[in-house]
Amino acid sequence: MSDIGTLAAKGRDRAGKGAARATRREGLIPGVIYGGRQAPVLLAMAPRDIMLEMRKTGFASRLFDLTVGSDKHRVMVQDVQFHPVTDQPVHVDFLRISADTTVTVEIPVHFLNEETSPGLKRGGVLNVVRHEIEVTGKPDDLPKFFEVDLIAAEVGDSIHMSAVKIPDGVHPTITDRDFTICTIAAPSSMRSEAGEGDEAEGEDA
Numbered sequence: 001m002s003d004i005g006t007l008a009a010k011g012r013d014r015a016g017k018g019a020a021r022a023t024r025r026e027g028l029i030p031g032v033i034y035g036g037r038q039a040p041v042l043l044a045m046a047p048r049d050i051m052l053e054m055r056k057t058g059f060a061s062r063l064f065d066l067t068v069g070s071d072k073h074r075v076m077v078q079d080v081q082f083h084p085v086t087d088q089p090v091h092v093d094f095l096r097i098s099a100d101t102t103v104t105v106e107i108p109v110h111f112l113n114e115e116t117s118p119g120l121k122r123g124g125v126l127n128v129v130r131h132e133i134e135v136t137g138k139p140d141d142l143p144k145f146f147e148v149d150l151i152a153a154e155v156g157d158s159i160h161m162s163a164v165k166i167p168d169g170v171h172p173t174i175t176d177r178d179f180t181i182c183t184i185a186a187p188s189s190m191r192s193e194a195g196e197g198d199e200a201e202g203e204d205a
Contacts, residue, residue, distance in 0.1 A: 004074075005064040007049055012042035020091065029089055033066065033073050036096035043068050050080070050089055058144035061105040066094060076103060076139055097139050104173060106132040107143060109164075109181060113151040123187035124155040129180045133161070137170035148181055158183045 012023060012030065023030040028044040043066075053059055059077065066073045075094035083090050095103065109131055114120055133146055146164050153159065160178045172179075 003062075005053060005062055007045065007053070007064050007066045009043035009045035009066060009068050011069050012044050015042055024090065029092055031092040031094060033068070033075055033094040033096055036098050036101070038096060041068055041071075041073065045092070047089060050077075050092055053077075054080070054089075057108060061103075061107055061139070061142045061144065063097060063139050064094075074098075076105075099138075102136060102138055103142075104134065104136045105142065106134045108132050108145045110145045110147050111182070112147055112149045117150040117153045117184070119153045119155040119157060119184035120150065122155055124184040125187060126150070127183045127185045129182055133164070133181070134173045135166075135170050136173060137167075141167050141169040143167055143170070150184075153184050155184050155186050 009031065010028075012019065015032075020030040023044045026044070027047070029047050029050060031043045031045060033041040033043065053062070053064075056062070062076065064075050064077070066075045073094070074097045076097055077092065078095040079093040080089050081091040082088065095101070097103075109128075111126065111128075114126065117124075117126075120126060135142070146166075148159055148164060150159075159181050161172060161174075161181060162178045164181065166172070
């Protein structure tokens with residue numbers, strides 16, 4: 001992971017539900033930094049800042065330099081809680097990152113060359129089994145996304161994890177099988193023709 005985002009927040013003095021509600025009344029999101037065998041740091045930040053980062057690819061696996069007052073912390077977003085009605089963020093947890101930190105995150109999958117895939121050009125349908133792949137690794141080794149190349153994919157093909165390039169030091173959490181990322185399903189017209197052909201062969205027999 002090459003780029004490191006920047007975020008800014010102000011410190012909070014008190015923890016608890018009452019203090020969190022007071023922070024939200026100020027128009028801010030309460031949050032906390034924990035981990036790294038250090039004391040937690042309570043903070044409050046502008047909703048627009050975290051929402052802007054959430055729209056970017058690789059948000060869950062990205063590193064941030066988070067400034068709280070005069071202190072800077074290297075962190076990753078561990079959890080964002082949302083309001084059940086408005087769907088706005090109401091709390092954010094950050095994990096403090098060090099050189100020895102290993103994390104488990106979900107990395108999004110990007111599909112390449114859909115427009116030139118022979119199976120899709122014939123009318124096949126891309127059936128995505130996994131939009132994200134859960135992996136473990138050190139934050140500096142994590143990619144923003146995994147790429148799956150469909151340039152040679154035909155109708156009926158399945159693409160598995162073994163076809164995905166993974167950086168050194170990064171490992172899928174599923175280790176007991178070569179799981180499927182996507183398939184190229186036959187279009188309904190092709191399936192209908194195949195079914196009609198089977199019926200005709202049965203009648204001839």
